[in-house]
Amino acid sequence: NAGVTQTPKFRILKIGQSMTLQCTQDMNHNYMYWYRQDPGMGLKLIYYSVGAGITDKGEVPNGYNVSRSTTEDFPLRLELAAPSQTSVYFCASSYSTGFREDTQYFGPGTRLTVL
């Protein structure tokens, strides 16, 4: 098992450009999440998904979009990049039945800089 994989590892964008951060998990987890981690801060939830075709906003969703067409993939889209989106982005997945939380497993992260 590769676990949770993310691409790219690093990216520099210009203001106004768009990009998609890719996330794939091979653990057959139903829940997937996107977080951002700003320097010296904890993780903040951007969006999450409880299964294919179902997504919901987290704490900081503005400026981002997501889709979940398969169990394995959960891409995060930035449409108009802004300097405030400079951060490290982590994807995570977990298997949860109902509201009982199972452990979230994290990918290695994507470091994004917007100039």
Next chain:
Amino acid sequence: AQSVAQPEDQVNVAEGNPLTVKCTYSVSGNPYLFWYVQYPNRGLQFLLKYITGDNLVKGSYGFEAEFNKSQTSFHLKKPSALVSDSALYFCAVRDTGRRALTFGSGTRLQVQP
């Protein structure tokens, strides 16, 4: 609302000494509590969790944490620190009835040889 506080930005401890990393939480229902560790330029790795049952939870790499409901705390402990334990530690909480974790701001643990 759910929240987590890690009151110490950094904890310094000598190798071989016991370590404690503090975490307090606030939830409206019963908490699910987690500790994660982050090494430089890496993702978060799961250490341990409290869902229900014994207040003392044992996890990976010799770490343990004690759930204290009256003090709303979930402090991470290890009897004997290693230099390799130096990393960033995050406490996280989820309230029953919610689907997302809330993370603390992290505590940097520095273990000196």
